[in-house]
Amino acid sequence: MKIGIVISTTRPSRIGHRVAGWIASQAPEGVTAEVVDLAEVALPFFADSAHPKLGRYTEPATIAWAERVSGYDAMIFTVAEYNGGYPAPLKNAIDAIYPEWNDLPVGVVGYGWGGAGRAVTALRPVLENIKAVRVDGPALTFGTHLTPAGEFLTDARDLAVPALYADLAARVPARV
Numbered sequence: 001m002k003i004g005i006v007i008s009t010t011r012p013s014r015i016g017h018r019v020a021g022w023i024a025s026q027a028p029e030g031v032t033a034e035v036v037d038l039a040e041v042a043l044p045f046f047a048d049s050a051h052p053k054l055g056r057y058t059e060p061a062t063i064a065w066a067e068r069v070s071g072y073d074a075m076i077f078t079v080a081e082y083n084g085g086y087p088a089p090l091k092n093a094i095d096a097i098y099p100e101w102n103d104l105p106v107g108v109v110g111y112g113w114g115g116a117g118r119a120v121t122a123l124r125p126v127l128e129n130i131k132a133v134r135v136d137g138p139a140l141t142f143g144t145h146l147t148p149a150g151e152f153l154t155d156a157r158d159l160a161v162p163a164l165y166a167d168l169a170a171r172v173p174a175r176v
């Protein structure tokens with residue numbers, strides 16, 4: 001099973017890569033966890049003409065993104081909270097394609113103050129719209145699980161990351 005772990009943020013001083021790396025480091029045996037850095041994916045800001053539902057992508061970056069997402073059995077979005085919502089690069093990455101999301105199990109892990117609760121809540125109807133299979137993961141909270149600088153606290157491993165991987169694995173057959 002191959003799982004893509006998405007960093008939802010792209011700012012130079014982000015901690016999102018630490019969160020994604022931490023989740024990836026806990027992948028169980030038999031699971032290949034690959035960090036997906038939206039800064040490297042570098043999608044233009046919605047540059048295709050045809051509606052994504054048609055799957056007729058023309059932008060090379062969009063074509064590459066669609067192929068990459070298709071190559072995963074499941075994905076995990078690590079989600080920061082920006083002004084009460086989730087980061088714009090994640091929304092752009094979601095909106096750019098469509099059929100590739102349908103029936104794809106997507107785990108959601110919020111991180112930040114309050115575990116990025118408002119961002120995770122805002123993401124729910126979006127995942128419904130793209131017909132992804134949402135699987136709730138742990139809410140990683142500053143001061144409890146990690147520091148605002150992205151350093152994980154020692155007891156953070158008690159969180160339900162193994163359960164998230166197991167839940168995602170259980171949903172994968174729905175895709176085939």
Ligand SMILES: Cc1cc2nc3c(=O)[nH]c(=O)nc-3n(C[C@H](O)[C@H](O)[C@H](O)COP(=O)(O)O)c2cc1C
Binds near residue numbers: 014017112
């Ligand atoms: C533009 C911006 C807006 C933010 N808005 C919120 C917010 O609404 N609620 C919150 O709890 N934290 C907020 N934060 C703090 C972020 O949750 C925190 O900086 C987190 O590390 C962001 O993820 P990143 O480091 O991967 O970019 C904000 C941070 C930024 C940069």
